Amino acid sequence: MEPSAKGTIVMGVVASLRKQRKLGQLAQGQLAARLSAPALELFEQKIEPTRWYPMPAFAELVALEWEVVAKRNPDYARKSGALSADRQFESGRYQQLDFAQRTGKAESSRALLLQARLITTITAAFYSFLDIRVAIDPARPDRLEIVYANAALFPEPLRYATEGFMNQINQRQGSPRRWESARTAPDRIVFSLPLPERLVG
Numbered sequence: 001m002e003p004s005a006k007g008t009i010v011m012g013v014v015a016s017l018r019k020q021r022k023l024g025q026l027a028q029g030q031l032a033a034r035l036s037a038p039a040l041e042l043f044e045q046k047i048e049p050t051r052w053y054p055m056p057a058f059a060e061l062v063a064l065e066w067e068v069v070a071k072r073n074p075d076y077a078r079k080s081g082a083l084s085a086d087r088q089f090e091s092g093r094y095q096q097l098d099f100a101q102r103t104g105k106a107e108s109s110r111a112l113l114l115q116a117r118l119i120t121t122i123t124a125a126f127y128s129f130l131d132i133r134v135a136i137d138p139a140r141p142d143r144l145e146i147v148y149a150n151a152a153l154f155p156e157p158l159r160y161a162t163e164g165f166m167n168q169i170n171q172r173q174g175s176p177r178r179w180e181s182a183r184t185a186p187d188r189i190v191f192s193l194p195l196p197e198r199l200v201g
Helices: 007-022 028-034 037-044 055-068 074-091 095-103 109-126 156-172
Strands: 004-006 052-054 131-136 143-149 180-185 188-194
Touching: 004 007, 004 055, 004 109, 007 037, 007 052, 007 055, 007 074, 028 037, 028 055, 037 052, 037 055, 052 055, 055 156, 074 156, 109 131, 109 143, 109 156, 156 180, 156 188
Parallel strands: none
Antiparallel strands: 004 052, 131 143, 143 188, 180 188
């Protein structure tokens, strides 16, 4: 399969851009000038939540929303990610989210690792091309890490949106701790979460 994104993720970006067009903030000429033919086709078609869509075309739409709607504001992307998490909870499509909300805060580092691995199975269900690893780095035992490898096609707005998505899950579990992320190489993103002292070691 070519690198792809699931429709349930594509829908939010397409809806945001269509709203801008309806409000007159985004003209058809701008769309034609900024988007390739495959991205324009994706923008105009009905998006099915369970279908896969080509990542390059989706990434163009993400970039356009980032420029036109978000004004390159990471907090806009984080908020979009949080709203996406709420939509996924409400859809009932992913049992992992219901389980995460029911179990609440982890009582051991092992339980936290298991919860994080469970949540990453959802991300893996959204994107066909990521290689995801969850671990507590022995060099930094006070932080939990989720590493996205093969992430060259995963643009910065989606990195921030993923922070928002995972932080919303934390909030629903009653945890105040927040994920942060950094692109440590062109194709590698590291998300990190500070661990409470009771779980360190």
